[in-house]
Amino acid sequence: MKATNYKACLALEVPAYVAFYKSQPDFIGDDVLTIEVKYAGGRTEIQKITINVAGPGAQQKI
Structure with a gap:
């Protein structure tokens, strides 16, 4: 990932x-x-992610 002008x-x-x-x-x-996630060199990693889906108009936490 590339980013420019970040902070x-x-x-x-x-x-x-x-x-x-x-x-x-x-x-x-x-x-x-x-x-x-598969890395160069053969290492594999499993990422478990929980997402909270709220109804319309609910406040989103980032």
Whole structure:
């Protein structure tokens, strides 16, 4: 991942992964997903992520 003009850094490059999530229509509650990350050299890592899906107008915590 590359970022420019981030806080005091003019250029930043770090390893990253990106995942897109979209809940089923009208779903509210906790949803759990698992991502398998494969690194160069053969190492594999499992990431378990819990996403809280709130209803319309609910305050989002980031």
